Amino acid sequence: MARNVLIVYAHQSPCSFNAALKDAAVEVLQKQGCQVTVSDLYSLNFKASATAEDVIGELKDPEHFHYGEETMLAWQEGHLSPDIMEEQKKVKAADLIIFQFPMYWFSVPAIMKGWIDRVLTQGFAFTFQAMYNNGIFKEKKAMLSFTTGASQSMYSPAGLNGDLNVTLWPLQNGVLHFCGFQVLAPEISYSPGYCPPEARTQILNSWRKRLEGLWTEKPLTFTPCELFNLSFQGGFMLKDEVQAAQAKKKYGLTVGHHLGKPIPPNNQIKADD
Incomplete structure (x- = not known):
């Protein structure tokens, strides 16, 4: 049975290194027989802000709007906005989700944060009875693949930007692991904008090689x-x-x-x- 992969992709330019990383993943995974779906968030013009517009129909408490409670109820009743429901279908079908993005301000771009806020609704992605290693998505894998503007040494414990392990904790533990995902080690492409062409080629080749054995990797x-x-x-x-x-x-x-x-x-x- 073919595996399903969802790539949640956030970059504005098809000529970017992030686009090259995304394309390499599509190519290698499809060669393995995987069904690969790409959610190109900028092309989709995906709405980043979580608002009452995400609920179709009447609100439970319009006087005191609570996004988490209202969207959980809307998910249960099938009243979430169509763009959220479409992405949730992709998540439900996926065996692996790859988040491909340039690191912005030590995190994901706003449009990807909006995807996280809006798509991973309570009930669908987590409950307070089913979370972390007992989470709803414990049979699925997920990973971050991202580029940085700074060098690897700058993200070391003694580096100017501090230990990257600390930076990644909120995303990998607080989002992915919280929802139950088996979190694979991140693919980090350090400072490709300042690398010579041969170094960028080497980074891409290393990513392709890793993708070939991705399904057998041990999670974090x-x-x-x-x-x-x-x-x-x-x-x-x-x-x-x-x-x-x-x-x-x-x-x-x-x-x-x-x-x-x-x-x-x-x-x-x-x-x-």
Whole structure:
């Protein structure tokens, strides 16, 4: 059975390096027999802002509009706006989602953030009973593929921009892992705008080679929900015995759950060996 891949793509120019990375992914994955769909957000003129217009029909509480509650109800009743429903169909069909974008202000472009805000609605993408490693999309894979304006050294723990592992934590843990995705290590193309042509060719060839074995890659490691007291009484904190077991270890569990210790090296960039 053919695998389905969705590429959520955010760049304005078809001549960009992001476009080249996207095209390489389409080419290699289709050669593997995958069904590849590209959501070109700029070509779609995808609406970035999450507003009451995303609900078709009457609101539950028009006097005090709550986006999360209203869109969850609209999803349940099939009353979300057509552009959201179309993207949700693509997500539902996908075995793998690749987010292809240039890093803007240490995050995704606004149009892609709008896709995240609007498409990954409560009920469809998560509930507060089904999240993280028990999440709705736990059978699906997802990954970031992005370009930077700065060099790799600038995103190191001693670099001017700081540790990229910290930068990626909100997207990879707070969005993808929260929805249950198995998060593959990101594909990072450092500073292609300042690279000579032969270096850009090498980056593309490396991406193509990785894509050939992508389905067998081990996902990044996150702390499972079972290690936490999942109640208001327990404060949703790591269990006492877990914290005690970690006391003598050099590193914390993850970038986010560092327990006041050094962050595990490359926790958000490479899978554990």
